[in-house]
Amino acid sequence: MNSKVNKYQNPSQNAASSSPQTHARLVKWGLIGFVLLYLSLVMLIPAANVFAQAFGGGIDRFLQTFSDRAFLNAAKLTLVMALVCVPVNAVFGLSAAWLLGRNKRFPGRAFLITLIDLPFSISPVVAGLMLVLLYGRNGWFGAALAAGNLQIIFALPGMLLATAFVSLPFVAREVLPVLEEMGDEPEEAARTLGANDWQTFWRVTLPSVRWGLLYGLLLTNARAMGEFGAVAVVSGNIVGKTQTLPLFVEEAYKQYKTESAYSAAGVLAGLAVVTMVAKALLEAKTGRRGH
Amino acid sequence: MTQISVARSQRFKLPSIPLALTTLYLSLMLLLPVTALLLKALTLSPAKIWEIATSPMALSSYNVTFATALAAGLINGLAGLVIAWVLVRYEFPLKRILDALIDLPFALPTAVAGLTLATVYSDNGWIGSWLAPFGIKIAFTRWGVFLAMLFISLPFVVRTVQPVLLEAEREMEEAAWSLGASPWQTFWRVVLPPIFPATLTGVALGFARAVGEYGSVVIVSANIPFQDLIAPVLIFQRLEQYDYAGATVIGAVMLLISLVMLLVINFLQAWGQRYEQ
Numbered sequence: 001m002n003s004k005v006n007k008y009q010n011p012s013q014n015a016a017s018s019s020p021q022t023h024a025r026l027v028k029w030g031l032i033g034f035v036l037l038y039l040s041l042v043m044l045i046p047a048a049n050v051f052a053q054a055f056g057g058g059i060d061r062f063l064q065t066f067s068d069r070a071f072l073n074a075a076k077l078t079l080v081m082a083l084v085c086v087p088v089n090a091v092f093g094l095s096a097a098w099l100l101g102r103n104k105r106f107p108g109r110a111f112l113i114t115l116i117d118l119p120f121s122i123s124p125v126v127a128g129l130m131l132v133l134l135y136g137r138n139g140w141f142g143a144a145l146a147a148g149n150l151q152i153i154f155a156l157p158g159m160l161l162a163t164a165f166v167s168l169p170f171v172a173r174e175v176l177p178v179l180e181e182m183g184d185e186p187e188e189a190a191r192t193l194g195a196n197d198w199q200t201f202w203r204v205t206l207p208s209v210r211w212g213l214l215y216g217l218l219l220t221n222a223r224a225m226g227e228f229g230a231v232a233v234v235s236g237n238i239v240g241k242t243q244t245l246p247l248f249v250e251e252a253y254k255q256y257k258t259e260s261a262y263s264a265a266g267v268l269a270g271l272a273v274v275t276m277v278a279k280a281l282l283e284a285k286t287g288r289r290g291h
Numbered sequence: 292m293t294q295i296s297v298a299r300s301q302r303f304k305l306p307s308i309p310l311a312l313t314t315l316y317l318s319l320m321l322l323l324p325v326t327a328l329l330l331k332a333l334t335l336s337p338a339k340i341w342e343i344a345t346s347p348m349a350l351s352s353y354n355v356t357f358a359t360a361l362a363a364g365l366i367n368g369l370a371g372l373v374i375a376w377v378l379v380r381y382e383f384p385l386k387r388i389l390d391a392l393i394d395l396p397f398a399l400p401t402a403v404a405g406l407t408l409a410t411v412y413s414d415n416g417w418i419g420s421w422l423a424p425f426g427i428k429i430a431f432t433r434w435g436v437f438l439a440m441l442f443i444s445l446p447f448v449v450r451t452v453q454p455v456l457l458e459a460e461r462e463m464e465e466a467a468w469s470l471g472a473s474p475w476q477t478f479w480r481v482v483l484p485p486i487f488p489a490t491l492t493g494v495a496l497g498f499a500r501a502v503g504e505y506g507s508v509v510i511v512s513a514n515i516p517f518q519d520l521i522a523p524v525l526i527f528q529r530l531e532q533y534d535y536a537g538a539t540v541i542g543a544v545m546l547l548i549s550l551v552m553l554l555v556i557n558f559l560q561a562w563g564q565r566y567e568q
Contacts, residue, residue: 028381035377035389038370042441043395045417046407053410092316095309112313114557118321120496121549121556123503125523129530129542130324133331138535140327165320219397226400229505233527246402250510253406265403272398279398280391 047269054266057259065263073240074248074264078225080156081244085164085224086217093171093216098205100172101179102187119168127165128233131158154236159244162230167223171216178212179205211286215279222275226268325546332543335536343540352522353544355433356502359521363440364498368490371448371497375486378449379456393446404442405510412438412511431513436521439507444497451493455486455563488563495559499552503545 055062065071096116100109119127133139135152145152152158186208190200206213228246235242237251245264252261332340343349378390396404412419412429419429429435459482467481468474505523512519514528522545529538 031373031377032381032383035370035374039374039389039392041418042438042445044392046404046411046442047392047395047399049411049417050403050407053407092312095312096317099309099313112317114553115317115321117553117556118325118549121499121503121553123505123523123526123545123549125505125526126328126503126542126545126549127324129526129538130328132530133327133535133539134324161320165324168320222398226398226402228400228402229523229527232505233530246400246506249400249402249406250506253409253510258410261406265406268400268403272395272400272403275398276391276394279394280387 050262050265050269053258053262054269061259062263062266065260068260070239070243071248071260071264074243074245075267077156077159077243078245081160081163081227081231082221082224084160085167086220088164089168089220090171090213090217092168093173093175093220094206094209094213096172097175097179097209101176102184116169116172119166124162124166124227124229125233128162128230131161131165131230131234135161153234154238154242156242158234159231159242162234163224163227166227166230167220170219170223171213174216174219175209175212178209182208211282215282215286218275218278218282222272225271328539328543328546331535331539335540339536340540343537344544348516348520349522349525349541349544351517352520352525352541355436355519356521356523359433359437360440360444360498360501360504363437363444363501364494367441367444367497368448368494371445371493372452372486372490374449375452375456379453393449396443396445401443401504401506402510405439405507408435408438408442408507409511430511431519433512433519435511435513436508436519439511440501440504443504443507444501447497447500448490448493451489451496452486455489459485488559492556492559492563495552495556499549499556502552503549 096112100113103109132153135141135145135158137146137153139153150157152161186204187200190204195203225244226246227244228250231244232247232250235244235247237243237247239251243251245268249261249264249268252258252264335343374393378386378393409430411417412422412435413431414420414423414428416430422429427434429438463481464477467477472480503523504521505527508521509524509527512521512524514520514524516525522541526538526542526545529535529541
């Protein structure tokens with residue numbers, strides 16, 4: 001009993017002396033030091049290395065890569081990936097989010113939400129493999145495609161399918177919570193006032209979810225431009241034809257063209273920086289945090 | 292009550308375009324490929340499936356993939372907890388920039404990550420050259436695989452724990468503290484329980500991501516069978532050798548494991564939400 005009383009009195013006694021505060025400060029700076037060390041080793045030093053290697057030889061040498069035909073083709077193809085997959089997944093993401101956000105109790109709702117997350121947990125290589133098994137020469141649709149003289153695997157359509165697969169969930173994931181938070185009263189009001197479905201969507205729903213949508217587009221774009229594994233499986237990595245920038249990086253590195261590899265890596269890292277700055281600005285604007 | 296349910300059922304009929312679009316796209320993009328992989332695997336005889344799925348090289352690649360991914364997930368579970376804590380509870384210079392930088396592994400293409408990790412941790416790289424005199428090799432060994440997985444799964448725990456920690460009521464900690472709990476007791480009994488489900492979710496998400504990772508690992512490892520060859524790279528190699536049966540069976544094993552992981556993550560998230568209420 002006595003010891004218990006002592007224990008209760010302990011904090012106030014301690015508060016009188018400065019030792020807990022020094023202790024807390026030690027813990028604080030110790031933890032901050034640990035975080036900085038860990039992040040430096042795993043992330044910050046490797047990231048700094050990309051820029052050091054890409055721009056270390058001077059801006060001229062970095063720009064030299066831009067006259068390389070294979071690089072230019074790869075850059076063009078990377079843009080095509082984003083230009084096709086981002087709008088497609090945006091339309092899908094909006095309609096899926098709307099379906100899930102505005103219909104709380106339809107059969108299979110939980111299944112649908114889980115299904116949308118599937119590309120996050122499937123290995124990109126397995127995603128590519130599945131496309132090969134569908135559209136490849138020995139795949140389900142292989143014979144039909146060959147008869148129609150259509151090539152999907154080792155060609156652009158396969159690469160687009162692979163990229164759309166891995167970047168599928170982002171818009172739906174980011175828009176759904178915003179829609180749920182918004183509630184359906186504004187839409188009900190618009191309809192009561194005589195707006196039709198399209199008008200309601202364009203004038204009420206879309207403006208309300210624009211930041212969430214933008215956030216989703218940003219993540220979709222980053223993934224679409226940066227995807228490696230899934231695209232590598234279906235592309236065949238034909239230089240100048242089916243090679244995107246990430247594939248160019250690996251190929252150049254394997255051929256000991258380290259400078260080219262790092263110039264392309266520098267471009268992709270620049271894209272990552274733009275993505276992160278835009279993400280931070282969006283988060284500051286909407287007062288929310290990442291995933 | 293009946294009015295509400297009538298309104299609901301009416302609204303249910305409306306979204307014909309979103310419903311059609313969503314189901315069509317998901318069927319074509321997700322259900323069809325998944326079904327194709329599983330059915331293709333099942334065209335082989337059970338004995339053959341078992342033989343391929345449990346061949347020594349496949350077993351060793353599962354071991355490298357899952358054991359390394361688990362280690363990376365757990366280390367990032369601890370480190371992520373500390374990072375989230377530091378970012379939420381302390382003020383220090385450049386904190387906001389550091390916070391934004393946590394998302395780097397989401398934004399940086401994995402091929403770039405692999406390239407730079409391979410350079411920095413090779414024998415003459417910025418960090419590797421410090422380790423080389425001690426005989427420690429990271430790049431092109433299993434440690435390289437571990438490092439790449441550490442990089443790729445780093446943001447998950449931080450980003451799942453951060454919001455929960457922000458919402459946690461500090462009065463509870465102060466109450467525990469003023470009632471005589473030691474800092475450790477406060478941490479274990481008051482701080483940890485509400486953030487534990489979020490931590491586990493983050494670990495599971497990071498583990499799932501690390502298990503499937505290809506781009507960074509294929510560059511930073513030597514891809515030698517029985518040493519540092521991961522399952523996704525093995526599938527890729529099988530495909531390159533036109534061994535479709537081999538690729539399909541090992542791919543199906545990986546797919547089934549990702550489906551299980553997805554269920555585990557869903558369960559953990561549901562658990563975390565129940566905790567909040």
